[in-house]
Amino acid sequence: MRGIIVNIMAVMIDLHNHSHYSDGVLSPSEVVCLAKESGCNVFALTDHDTTDGLAEAQQEANNQQIKLIHGVEISAMWNNMTIHIVGLNIDKNNPILCSGLKQHQDFRKTRAEKMARGLGGAGVVGAMEKTRALAKTDMLTRTHFAQMLIQEGICKDMKSVFRRFLTGKKPGGVGGKWAQFDAVIEWIHAAGGKAVLAHPLRYRMTNTKIQRMLSHLSNAGLDGVEVITAYSTDEEITLMSKWADETNLLYSCGSDYHGWGNQRVQIGRLKDFPNTHRTIWNSWN
Known part of the structure; x- marks a missing residue:
C-alpha cells in the first residue's frame, strides 16, 4: 500500500469504517461496495483490534476499482481512560502488530x-x-x-x-485492560503505518484535557488526529485543526461507519478540510 497519491479536491476520502469482523453490520465486501456506491474513491477498513476482514475487502476493492487503505482501530489506555488509535496504511501481517492485536x-x-x-x-x-x-x-x-x-x-x-448498563460500575461495565497508548503507536509504526487518534471530541474530557492528551500522544509519536468525523460541526473542525497544528499532528477524517439501522452515519459524507496540505495522506506520496 505504498506510493499512494491522492488529491482531496478530486476525491472522496473516508479513513474510518467497520465491518462485521468487529462491530459493524456488513461484510467487508459489502462495506467496500457501499463505499463505491457512495462515491468514495479512497476508503479504509478499520475494524476494532483485528485485520481479519482486510483480505476480503482488498479483493472487492480490486473489483470495484476503489483505493483501499489497510487499517485497524486499536483500543489503548491514556491516563487510565480508554481511547482509540487508528492505524492506517499498515502491513497486516507484521508480527509485532499481530501479537499486540x-x-x-x-x-x-x-x-x-x-x-x-x-x-x-x-x-x-x-x-x-x-x-x-x-x-x-x-x-x-x-x-x-x-x-x-x-x-x-x-x-x-x-x-x-x-x-x-455498560460503563463504570453499571451491571455490564467492565474496565479496559488495553495496552498503553505509546505501545499501540509502536505496534502501528512497526507495521509501517500511521497512527491517528480517533474521534477526539467523543471522549468525556474537558478541552484542556483533550489538548494535554494530544500533546502526550504527539510526543509518543502519534502522527495525526481525526479533525473531521461524521458529526463534526464547522466550529469543531476549526478547533481541532488549531489543536492539531499546535501539537504538530496531521489531519485525518473518517465517518466511523458501522451500518446499524439506528445509526445515521453514511460513508464519505464528511465536511471539507480547512487546509489540505496538512492531511495524513500527503505523507504517503
Whole structure:
C-alpha cells in the first residue's frame, strides 16, 4: 500500500469504517461496495483490534476499482481512560502488530463473558446467546451488547444503554485492560503505518484535557488526529485543526461507519478540510 497519491479536491476520502469482523453490520465486501456506491474513491477498513476482514475487502476493492487503505482501530489506555488509535496504511501481517492485536482479542473474549454475567445479574436473560445472534464472528463488542439491549426493548437507544448498563460500575461495565497508548503507536509504526487518534471530541474530557492528551500522544509519536468525523460541526473542525497544528499532528477524517439501522452515519459524507496540505495522506506520496 505504498506510493499512494491522492488529491482531496478530486476525491472522496473516508479513513474510518467497520465491518462485521468487529462491530459493524456488513461484510467487508459489502462495506467496500457501499463505499463505491457512495462515491468514495479512497476508503479504509478499520475494524476494532483485528485485520481479519482486510483480505476480503482488498479483493472487492480490486473489483470495484476503489483505493483501499489497510487499517485497524486499536483500543489503548491514556491516563487510565480508554481511547482509540487508528492505524492506517499498515502491513497486516507484521508480527509485532499481530501479537499486540492477539492480546486485545483475548481480552475482548474475557470481557464479553464478564459483561454477559453482569447483565444476567441485572435480569437480562440469555444476554450472551442473544448477543451472539447479532454477531457474524466471535468478536463480541460493547456495540453488540448495546444493540441487543435495544432490540430486546430494554433500552431505547445507545445513549440510554451506556448510561444504564455498560460503563463504570453499571451491571455490564467492565474496565479496559488495553495496552498503553505509546505501545499501540509502536505496534502501528512497526507495521509501517500511521497512527491517528480517533474521534477526539467523543471522549468525556474537558478541552484542556483533550489538548494535554494530544500533546502526550504527539510526543509518543502519534502522527495525526481525526479533525473531521461524521458529526463534526464547522466550529469543531476549526478547533481541532488549531489543536492539531499546535501539537504538530496531521489531519485525518473518517465517518466511523458501522451500518446499524439506528445509526445515521453514511460513508464519505464528511465536511471539507480547512487546509489540505496538512492531511495524513500527503505523507504517503
